[in-house]
Amino acid sequence: xxxxxxxxxxxxxxxxxxxxxxxxxxxxxxxxxxxxxxxxxxxxxxxxxxxxxxxxxxxxxxxxxxxxxxxxxxxxxxxxxxxxxxxxxxxxxxxxxxxxxxxxxxxxxxxxxxxxxxxxxxxxxxxxxxxxxxxxxxxxxxxxxxxxxxxxxxxxxxxxxx
Amino acid sequence: xxxxxxxxxxxxxxxxxxxxxxxxxxxxxxxxxxxxxxxxxxxxxxxxxxxxxxxxxxxxxxxxxxxxxxxxxxxxxxxxxxxxxxxxxxxxxxxxxxxxxxxxxxxxxxxxxxxxxxxxxxxxxxxxxxxxxx
Numbered sequence: 001x002x003x004x005x006x007x008x009x010x011x012x013x014x015x016x017x018x019x020x021x022x023x024x025x026x027x028x029x030x031x032x033x034x035x036x037x038x039x040x041x042x043x044x045x046x047x048x049x050x051x052x053x054x055x056x057x058x059x060x061x062x063x064x065x066x067x068x069x070x071x072x073x074x075x076x077x078x079x080x081x082x083x084x085x086x087x088x089x090x091x092x093x094x095x096x097x098x099x100x101x102x103x104x105x106x107x108x109x110x111x112x113x114x115x116x117x118x119x120x121x122x123x124x125x126x127x128x129x130x131x132x133x134x135x136x137x138x139x140x141x142x143x144x145x146x147x148x149x150x151x152x153x154x155x156x157x158x159x160x161x162x
Numbered sequence: 163x164x165x166x167x168x169x170x171x172x173x174x175x176x177x178x179x180x181x182x183x184x185x186x187x188x189x190x191x192x193x194x195x196x197x198x199x200x201x202x203x204x205x206x207x208x209x210x211x212x213x214x215x216x217x218x219x220x221x222x223x224x225x226x227x228x229x230x231x232x233x234x235x236x237x238x239x240x241x242x243x244x245x246x247x248x249x250x251x252x253x254x255x256x257x258x259x260x261x262x263x264x265x266x267x268x269x270x271x272x273x274x275x276x277x278x279x280x281x282x283x284x285x286x287x288x289x290x291x292x293x294x295x296x
Contacts, residue, residue, distance in 0.1 A: 010211055010212065011211075011212050011239045013237060014238055014242065015181055015237055015238045015239070017237075018235075018237040019235070042249075046245055046246070047242070049245075050236055050237040050241065051237060052237075108209060108210065108211040108214070109209070119209070
């Protein structure tokens, strides 16, 4: 069983991930890749308590996720890999060639970011990283929930789908 | 701040926060049933970063003196934010999975401290879930 979804979402584990995507994809393994969370027992426990008992959560920093990716991908359970920012997914996808698509699920407003979609705000540097991923053969789309249309990256960057 | 200092007469006693229009709808229903919606502060977290959600809840707790936070889903961003707040101030109580029966019981428990009222209301809310039919 492969990893079904590679998602970037600054809210990390939350309702859209656990319920919105987790239920229709029958996700049973959630890999949370975040350097800060992986270094804190309290943060790990905080997010572990947010998932239902039938779902296992593994925590990894980006370096560990690069090394362990093949294990996640070979796990027999349907899996979802989640990062909280574009840079973490960028580093992971540049190092792991098996990653073929990335979902922009929620990147919200902060200083220096401009609105591309209701739930996607990007800095110029983040836009560049996403363009590089696409150039490297990774399909990048924005889709907050399964019932929404997957918006291709060029359309996201134009802001045409706002 | 003591448990009883928040939510004095006329003041909100709790914050209700959840996905979409959940909090507003639930508190609207409280108002329609018993006219006590002013005991609750409604927060929506639509389009907010985790930091914004946590900051907004903290601001409202400070502004109103409320000592209770009601959220919808255990996995929700609001619940995660509220758990961070409770870690910093264990006198605040978080109730996740709130429903209408919980809030109605809470707003009527005016003699109990807000946190005691929240604990009792959570039990009432659990008991209100029933299944009818075969």
